[in-house]
Amino acid sequence: MNTLTSGIVRSGGFAMLKAAGVLGMNRRNLDYIGRWNPRESFPFVDDKLLTKQIAITAGISVPELYGVISMYHEVRTLDSILGDHRDFALKPAGGSGGEGIIIIESRQKERFRKPNGTIVRRAELEDHIAEILGGVYSLGGQPDKVIFEYRVKFDPIFDPISYLGVPDIRIIVFLGIPVMAMVRLPTRQSDGKANLHKGAVGAGIDMQSGCTLGGVCQNIATDEHPDTGNPVAGVQIPNWEQLLTIASRCYEMTKLGYLGVDIVLDRDKGPLLLELNARPGLSIQIANGAGLVPRLEVVEAHHPSLTTAVDRVAFARERFGIKADSI
Numbered sequence: 095m096n097t098l099t100s101g102i103v104r105s106g107g108f109a110m111l112k113a114a115g116v117l118g119m120n121r122r123n124l125d126y127i128g129r130w131n132p133r134e135s136f137p138f139v140d141d142k143l144l145t146k147q148i149a150i151t152a153g154i155s156v157p158e159l160y161g162v163i164s165m166y167h168e169v170r171t172l173d174s175i176l177g178d179h180r181d182f183a184l185k186p187a188g189g190s191g192g193e194g195i196i197i198i199e200s201r202q203k204e205r206f207r208k209p210n211g212t213i214v215r216r217a218e219l220e221d222h223i224a225e226i227l228g229g230v231y232s233l234g235g236q237p238d239k240v241i242f243e244y245r246v247k248f249d250p251i252f253d254p255i256s257y258l259g260v261p262d263i264r265i266i267v268f269l270g271i272p273v274m275a276m277v278r279l280p281t282r283q284s285d286g287k288a289n290l291h292k293g294a295v296g297a298g299i300d301m302q303s304g305c306t307l308g309g310v311c312q313n314i315a316t317d318e319h320p321d322t323g324n325p326v327a328g329v330q331i332p333n334w335e336q337l338l339t340i341a342s343r344c345y346e347m348t349k350l351g352y353l354g355v356d357i358v359l360d361r362d363k364g365p366l367l368l369e370l371n372a373r374p375g376l377s378i379q380i381a382n383g384a385g386l387v388p389r390l391e392v393v394e395a396h397h398p399s400l401t402t403a404v405d406r407v408a409f410a411r412e413r414f415g416i417k418a419d420s421i
Contacts, residue, residue, distance in 0.1 A: 115385025117376060122352075126390065130269070130351025131372050138348045139370035140233055142187045142241055149367050152347045154340055156367050157183070157358075158244040166227055169220050175242050176201075183246070184222070186231040187239040190371075192289045194231030196222060197245060197259070209258045209286055246366065249359040251332060254324040255279050255295075259286030260358055262368055263299070263337060266378060266386065267353045269397040270345035272338045272410045273389040275299040276381040277306060277331065282321050290377050295319055297326040298382030302415025304334025310380045337365055338410060342403040344370060389414055 111118065117126075138144050149156045160182060161175030176182060180201055186194040196214065198206045204216040214222075223240050225231070232238040248260045255261075259280030266274045276296045280286045283293030290296050295316065298307035309316045309326035319326055331337065341355040344367070354374025358366050379385055392413060400406045 111385075115387040116379055117386040117390070119376060121387075122376060126268070126352040127373060131353075132349060135349045136372050139350065139353070139372045140188060140190075142185060142189075142369055143239065145367075145370055148347055152343060154343065154347070154367050155363065155365065157246060160242040160244070162187075162242070163223060163227070163240040166224055169223055172220075181245040183241075183243050184219075185241045185243065186226040187241050188229075188232035188236065189226075189238070190231075190233060191291065192287045194222075194226055195287070197286075199245070246358045246368075247361045249332060249361050251329060251359070252277075252279070254322055255297075255319045255326050255329065257281050257284075257286060257319070257321040259284070259288060262288045263331065263357045263359070264374070264378060265338065265341040265355045265357070266374055267341050267345055267355055268390050268393045269351050270342050270403070271393045271397060271400065271406045272301065272341050273393060273414055274378050274382055274384070274386060275301060275338075276378050277329075279309075279319060279326065281311070281319070290375070295326060296377060296381035297329075298378075298384075299331060300416040301338075302411045304331040304337075305329065306331065307382065307416075310377070313377070313380060332359060333365055335407060335411075338407045339403050340365060340367060342406045342410075348372075 138148055143162065146156050146159060160179060163169060181199050184196045184198065189195065197209055199209045200207045206214040206219055208214060226238050226240045229235040229237050246260045248256065252261045256279050261277055261279050263275060263277050265272050276298050278288035278290060279295040279297060280288050281293050281295060285292065288294050293312060295309045295311045297309040300307060306327050306329040311320060317325055317327065337357055340357060344353060344355050348370060350372055354371035356368040358368050360366055396409065400409055
């Protein structure tokens, strides 16, 4: 089914896309983001610090925050921020698409080692911090902050189908109901980042069982991870109902009706909310071989009667499982 989806996308046939229920960017922006996402709620997802704060208040686990640098003169506090932590993630608070993130696996004096073995010297790290503060990676180029946080150690279930980086699970939530999901798997081409635009693999997930379906890489269907050669389908995502419940709860937490929820599975800490997106991309449809529109229309018809996360998750698993119509 992914092969057919990719063919539709490559051919660009508007009538075929519409018939298949594929959600396009214009309709997403007008009918879902514009209609259901109040502007005053955008800061909760555009600023990773605010996301952490509201998630903690809601009782949702996030990667531990080690510290924040808001002004360049605060770079001198780096050693006290890191303390005894030998590994960490450095992120722009207002970044998107994984841009500007540096993962450090270990450090020794003035040398910081990335997961691929590359050494980053302290002066280079400080230059990168200056770029983040200057807004190089932020939305609209606005001045930004630098977050230092716990480095996620991904669940070993992903060892056979990931290259270096940390896979994450993207779940699209509409009016509190999870409607579609995929796992994004880092590759050599994506430089170990779970970013489809950089060459990561997206594998759809059956909403009922939490089992991975076929994959897609650069809009081309694939059955295997390009670096490990292992099949991407048939992997059971652990704690699936818990992941869906976390995603559903983010609706009340943000008041955003159309939302992308990114969750990682840490080998020691379990599910952690990584970030939220008020403008989630559309390639999740290719990864699943299914259009979003039929599912979104079902949600609009039934959401008033589904008042709790438990009810909404049960509804999603029943209505949007593998039996759902596919492209």
